[in-house]
Amino acid sequence: MTLPVAVAVVGTGDFARQHLLALASIPEVEVRWVAGTDLARATALSALVPGARPTTDVAGAVTDPAVEAVDVVTATPGHAPWTIAAGRAGKHVHVEKPAALSLADLDEMVAGTEGNGVDGTGTTLMVGQTVRFQPAVTALAAAAHAGQIGDPRLLHVTWYTGHAWPMGWRAWHLDPTLSGGHPVHNGTHIIDLATWLLGAPPVEVFARGFPTFAPDMPIPDSFHVQARTADGALATLELCYALRRRGDMLRRVVLVGTEGTLRHSTEEEPGLVSDAAKPGPVSLEGALRLQLAHWIDVVRGRAEAVVKTAEVRGALAAALAAQRSLETGRRVHVSEIEGYDGERSSAARAGGAA
């Protein structure tokens, strides 16, 4: 009998809660620690998973010799230090998106995990690009990567969701110094999606945004990015977190290739209409559990990570460029982003086309 993978979860926010519920449903996982700065929250969250213990000694949890893998689900500024600490302690790491707030931080995270061994024998680092594990997106990517539409050249992603910012003005997401701004914080989802579906990272971007409900909001609740990739493909990527009704969603993807076109839209999905509940579209269902189950396969060496760090680097550079475009009102080339490196971008392209 194989021993379970002992996991320490770092973070006690709402998304840590969702991670814990997903991890608890994977039989091969033993959550050993729920670590964070707030003991009350860590205690409440650890109660969700039998055997998990709360602690405020985060460093102790991520270096615990009994822990094999660490899931970093803190606010973004915590991603780099805890990923690096865990990697240096020989742990496999899963880190939430966006992986980092700078390319330098991401490079250190990769060096501290994948590069933290002799002859490439370091531990694994998987970034939680949950969108890739949504059933419809997985199917779109499989069709595109199998060559069913020839060479994908044009992408149009519309993603509107009914939502108000949680925590009001206290939310760290609203502070661009902590979240990277909306194109980095949530934009990572669609920019990674574009990188994956088009098989190359964006190299030029232009972004505009707008606040729907609160004119003084420090970051736009809605924005769009238009991009050209390293291979010359084009994309319109829209993200809106301000549909009027909470729970509403419209997600539409059109991917045009040289020999065909793929389209998926939540508009075409049947679902529940009831005053009692409003579950999300079936095309998005179960993504986080699939993602974390895949991570466990990666930790066990049964699979290569679907999300490659070279692709993450390319998408992060584009997201940082999009935020800069939003701030400056001009087109931004990713080479303007500190630490951008064309060669690594090529690596992302090779990985994305796999």
Added chain:
Amino acid sequence: MSSLRIGFASGVRHAADYLRILGDDPRVELVAVTEEPDAPECMRAASRAAAETAGVPYREAPDALAEAGAVDVVVVCAEPTRHARLALAALGAGAHVLVDKPLATTLADADALVAAAERAGRVCAVVNRTHAPALRRARAWVDAGHIGLPRHLDLEFFASGAHFGTSVERPELVVDRELSGGGELMNFLGYLADAVHHLTGLATREVHAFAAPLFLPTHVEAGVEDAAVVTLALERGVTATITLGRIPYAPGGTPTTSSIRLLGSHGHAVVDDEQPAVTRFGADGTTTSAPDAGQVALEAYLRHVVDALVAGGVPDYTAVDARAAVAVIDAAYRSLETGDVADVR
């Protein structure tokens, strides 16, 4: 005026459709299709063929139509780079004019046409799609306040390249800059700029565009764009995204597919030119029957133009509106040249 005498100055591109639709209107008398005697043989042949198909006389002397008072309206249906010259001549001769889109391939020509129409006291109407039922439906929702204040529009417009070789369009009239004035931005962006203005009433201030020949050999060889992504900044902080192209297989069942998503402060709306549609499943696979929105919008607008002119009025879309669309196209091309945002002039 109880009936309209209409002549065509050139009859290439969409002329067959315009001749058919106008010819079916009992208030219209089609007088002739004309062509410039020094026009290239291919243009003259195409115009002659259009006339013959419509059962209308063909002549090679365009200005003579209006100068002789033989027509009330001149339909300018040449390749785009000849639109302005032919329309200016017709207006100068005292006729009303209906110009195929785009109104002109330069902003200066568009300005000249607006000025000429005003000076002549004649109507300069321009083919457009603002009478498309989906667009009108969305406008009614906006006007009723159902979505609150419009904040953002997302528009998608695709023509299927599979239809390109067999359509009425001669490919060179779309891809040869000398004839077309540009690629698919020149060809299609005006429709979308019109839709944005129709829905919001706001002028576009800034344009950013990426474009490239991504798909079709005709466009790749000619070095003109077959696809583009464009963002507009309108007055009052409203934004719009546009994804357009002539692509190998458009995601729909008609020659062009277009849809609009409209985000407002108090609601959102989606309209699709191909809805409502009926899907049939059979031995030959799945087929979807939907109205050809381009034809529906065209027929509605041409009928409206005839209505207006017969009544001595002015159509709801003229060169003034088309000039605004040309200005957006002009800014998009300048954005491509400079690699950054361009102000709309």
